[in-house]
Amino acid sequence: MLSIRRATPDDLAALTEIYNEAGAHSAGTKMPRTNMKWFRQMPVLSPTIQEQRHIAVYVDSLQEKVEALTELQEETAKEIEEPTPSILDRAFERKLQRKQLHFKYT
Numbered sequence: 001m002l003s004i005r006r007a008t009p010d011d012l013a014a015l016t017e018i019y020n021e022a023g024a025h026s027a028g029t030k031m032p033r034t035n036m037k038w039f040r041q042m043p044v045l046s047p048t049i050q051e052q053r054h055i056a057v058y059v060d061s062l063q064e065k066v067e068a069l070t071e072l073q074e075e076t077a078k079e080i081e082e083p084t085p086s087i088l089d090r091a092f093e094r095k096l097q098r099k100q101l102h103f104k105y106t
Helices: 009-024 036-040 049-081 083-092
Strands: none
Touching: none
């Protein structure tokens, strides 16, 4: 299973170093551009195929949870909208008892 961790100060220092290095190899004042020859020589670290598969499985599981929550939210919104007309109808027809009108607001 994929383990997620927070960025460490070392991670941030490495990113800052890369950012500063890219800036040192950039030209232009209005729209600075990084020197592509330098950029193409930068080493790129990528996860192993196995780790990429773990990442894909993890992202897929998150997507499934998002879809389930979205569906639940839509169902809840429908349920909230549906009872209102029936309560109002009963209230106007005087069929709604006073004890049924207790709502708790938090």
